[in-house]
Amino acid sequence: MRWILAVAAVILVASAHANDVGQIKTVKGAVHVERDGKRIEAAAGMGVRQSDVLTTGADGAVGVTFLDNSMLSLGPASTLAIDHYSFDSTTHEGRFDASLKKGTLAGVSGRMVKQSPESMRVRTPASVMAVRGTEFAVRVD
């Protein structure tokens, strides 16, 4: 069972999938991706898709670059859901909704925000942030 999971993980890492909206670039410590009810160990190069939930352990950190060149990274003990991601590489129109459930997040906005300000939104349990072309950080207690 274990080696099947390992092989599956390797295949996931190796193949860029059409549904990918971003790619994991940095991984430190324990990082997992929850997808379709499965919990996959994250590795650099692995694709990120809409509806994925990224989690980091007590020693974990992860950084993702998305199709519009926006970037999000998580510190330890964090949970981030990619609620919605769409981006048209020709018009640069799109919408990016993510939710930080707990922990810390740092972000850099990308091309879609240059095209339409506030198209990138980060939710926390208590608030919503609309990003207008900037770098920012969020902590949920």
Next chain:
Amino acid sequence: MAVVVIGALVALVIFTSQPGDMVVVLPAADGHTGAVVVERDGQRTVLDQTYAATRSGRKVPVNQAEVRQTFAPALGAIPSRPARFELYFETATDQLTEESKLELARMLVELKRRPTPDILVIGHTDTVGQGDENDVLSRMRAERVKADLVAIGIAEERIRASGRGEREPIIRTADGVDEPRNRRVEINVR
């Protein structure tokens, strides 16, 4: 007296145990500071300066050192910034100009810093020659750059190459104009 002290203590505990959600605008690598609009309980707060912050939805001053410490692991995990390069070609060929050979070397250094690069190579031509020939030439230029990248050890599946022919000139010209700035390949690296 005791009631007052206990009251103060209770107030302190309530204050410090409030959910300390924090949002901070950070200095941008490109020097341009945008804004974050925080909406909480129907109230909108615009943070449009470096280190402007809200705590539990209220605008508060924050200490830069505290911000750096709180977010150090997350900031340390931000990926390398996406980068863009342009290489130029001798007329009607897939041969790089001398200057662009140097730019290619600079680009390779940048690529080596990324363990899992994601590379998009797009070829372009000027308007000399037929449109369909230029489609082929632009594709050849992109494939040539891709081959150079593969030759230095970048995994082929990390590179997508395509040609846009003469459709996206940097400099708009009439048909049949020899324009060095349009004979190019752009490389987007994530």
